Amino acid sequence: MAVFSDLVDKVVFISGASKGIGLSIAEAFAAQGSKVIMNSRSIHQDHESVEKVKQAASENGFTTIPLALPADTSSPEAVKELYKTIKNHNDFGTVDIGINNAGISKDGLFIRQKEADWDETININLKGIRNCCQEQIKMMRKTGGSIINMSSVIGQHGNTGQSAYAASKAGVIALTMSLAEEYARSGIRLNSIAPGYINTEMTDNVNDEAKTAWEKLIPMGRIGNSEEVAQVALFLASNCSSYMTGQTIGVDGGWFRR
Ligand code: NAD
Numbered sequence: 001m002a003v004f005s006d007l008v009d010k011v012v013f014i015s016g017a018s019k020g021i022g023l024s025i026a027e028a029f030a031a032q033g034s035k036v037i038m039n040s041r042s043i044h045q046d047h048e049s050v051e052k053v054k055q056a057a058s059e060n061g062f063t064t065i066p067l068a069l070p071a072d073t074s075s076p077e078a079v080k081e082l083y084k085t086i087k088n089h090n091d092f093g094t095v096d097i098g099i100n101n102a103g104i105s106k107d108g109l110f111i112r113q114k115e116a117d118w119d120e121t122i123n124i125n126l127k128g129i130r131n132c133c134q135e136q137i138k139m140m141r142k143t144g145g146s147i148i149n150m151s152s153v154i155g156q157h158g159n160t161g162q163s164a165y166a167a168s169k170a171g172v173i174a175l176t177m178s179l180a181e182e183y184a185r186s187g188i189r190l191n192s193i194a195p196g197y198i199n200t201e202m203t204d205n206v207n208d209e210a211k212t213a214w215e216k217l218i219p220m221g222r223i224g225n226s227e228e229v230a231q232v233a234l235f236l237a238s239n240c241s242s243y244m245t246g247q248t249i250g251v252d253g254g255w256f257r258r
Pocket of ligand 1: 073151153200
């Protein structure tokens with residue numbers, strides 16, 4: 001694993017950190033000595049994930065215990081409360097790095113799509129990121145910071161049966177570019193990550209035949225893993241990317257090339 005010494009003791013907030021990509025990101029930051037705040041709707045009950053992050057820190061000689069804060073990121077009120085808790089917390093008190101990763105996918109052909117599914121997808125995947133960015137930017141305005149928003153390769157080229165998901169993820173890219181320009185002079189960098197096909201629970205329900213078809217489409221010939229996304233998050237959060245803002249970084253085995 002790469003070492004980013006400037007991440008030691010930095011406070012990093014990760015939404016959707018109970019499993020998949022978010023959990024791998026939380027483990028990766030803990031291994032760098034960052035102070036990790038883990039969020040999902042029920043993270044306070046997810047002792048196993050919190051323990052994994054604690055272990056990643058201790059295996060690398062750090063003693064920081066992650067802070068687990070449940071909240072539905074699609075609710076502005078819940079996110080405001082969450083950030084109040086962080087601000088008032090003796091050991092944390094602020095956020096230096098925001099990783100807005102929580103997301104869902106509810107797939108189906110457009111003409112059969114229920115309005116409720118559209119709304120839920122947009123509310124979690126796009127408005128949830130808006131809610132978190134707003135609180136993070138308020139916190140970082142004087143100190144600067146780095147915000148990484150989770151998009152998807154699907155937000156860059158669309159996909160049959162994923163119109164709501166694609167629209168939400170394209171929205172994440174546009175939101176990130178706008179905020180990057182708006183807050184560059186406050187020392188806040190905002191970038192998006194656009195993963196391709198990554199092995200997590202979200203992609204578990206894809207059958208083997210379809211998986212093989214995807215693998216054929218991916219130039220590197222394989223599905224990615226969540227640790228490979230986490231490494232890019234470390235880079236974007238660290239000073240190694242100090243002159244990068246407003247970018248969308250693909251982590252997709254060469255699938256979508258710009
Ligand atoms: P996952 O389903 O394994 O994990 C999603 C996480 O988000 C969980 O921790 C879940 O509890 C949390 N979450 C969902 N709704 C929430 C809410 N309202 N408030 C707070 N937390 C909430 O998914 P994953 O595959 O790890 O995906 C993580 C992110 O990466 C998502 O934004 C997803 O769209 C994106 N992504 C995934 C892939 C992939 O192939 N897995 C590809 C591209 C982009």
